[in-house]
Amino acid sequence: MVSLNMFFHLTCQSWQFEIVNEMIELIDVHKAFAGKAVLRGVNLKVEKGESVVVIGGSGSGKSVLLKHIIGLLKPDQGTVMVSSIDLSEVDEDGLNEIRKKFGMLFQSAALFDSMTVWENVGFGLKRHTLLTEEEIKDTAIQKLRLVGLVNVADLMPSELSGGMRKRVGLARAIAMEPEILLYDEPTTGLDPIMADAINELIIKMRETLNVTSVAITHDMKSAYKIADTIAMLYNGEIVAKGTPEEIRNTSDPVVRQFIEGRAEGPIVLEGVER
């Protein structure tokens, strides 16, 4: 009887655990800039350990969506929850505590160009831990090695190629051992081989660090490779969501047009006359 009780209790606990461990949840998020609606009621859930890729055309609001997840932008309406915490209900310090769970790789890597590579990677450690300069440098070198870079620690970002900058950006994003990694167009502007190497790296990060990840991209090859779930953002809403296989075989004309990369179809290109 006792063991049955125990089993029931544990089951309930693990079920509860599942519920509260929904890492990211966007509920009916609206955002407009200068009267122009960009997000019109986005709903998206990301489970712990899941890799979600949001696809959508240029100017569809993908970056805006990503910036809402880390609190860089606040929704006009709707809720953004991270680890069951509503971002609109926390103060500046609370938001910074939540941000420590995140690592973000920017499209242009956004490395601090006044600092060396290792100082970039160790920036978060320097600001938020009591580690010595030497310890920070050692950790930074170790993170750089994890993303496949050696002998670059003392270089300046301006001395690196585009692909190397992205790797350094990724090393900086993982330096604080985050639970969630956000990728803003990780393969844009890279040659196909480098793009694939970054895709491999994203998969490696997930496997070795066990992180939840959200990426935005319009590179379908990358999306198919790194995603557990692909969601399509169109007209300010998530119009389709499924596994890469489901998305590949969907009959939804909007999604089909996008994944096949056709100019003709239901998607209206902004500013382009038909």
Add this chain to the structure above:
Amino acid sequence: MLLKLIERFGAAVERPVEGVGRCLILLSATIKWIFRPPADIRNIFKQMLEIGVNSLPVVLITAVFTGMVLALQSYTGFKRFGAEGLVGSVVALSMTRELGPVLSALIVTGRAGASMAAELGTMRVTEQIDALETLATNPVKYLVVPRFLSGTIMLPALAVVTDIVGIIGGYFVTVMLLGASSKAYLRATWDYLNVDDIYSGLIKACFFGASFALISCYKGFYTKGGAEGVGRATTGAVVVSSMTILISDYFLSAWLFK
């Protein structure tokens, strides 16, 4: 007709008023973050070096030549009515009350203000400021506070240097080149110079330092539109800071020297 005129006027003042409002919001955030530990001493010293020490050569050259030309003009002018003996006082009072703070502020604005706006503007358009936030670092505390504090502290220091070097320049021209008596020059300098003249000049310098740093940071911090935006921010920072310094100079002088 009248309605259209009012509408146009409203549209014309909307942006400047909005700018002033946002600048004041940035000021209040900056003041809030100044008092929130931990203090970023290393970053503050770095900015003090950039704004103060690195501006020293150009400030020194400007100050010495301003003192020299002031003495030269005053001497030849005053000679017409036999008041050459007052050149020392004119140089000392002009430098401490007016030229020391204003000239050093304008030079530092052109040098450090432009560079602040360009640096922060580039950081904005290349998403480095967003990156700071994602690394749980408040960009106002990390970027604006050290620049604002350094501007406020270093400008009075530079104004003191300008005052002294300007007076030395005046001495050099009056005594060494124009052959006036050294004793008379120094006496004229000391006799008419009050402590009030010096410290009110320094209050002005403090205000100018805070203003140019805040305006330059504001322009950089809210840059939009790529490389062109950075250019616009830099120009805007220098123009608006210089105008603010010159206009506020009148009102501060009217208040401090009444």
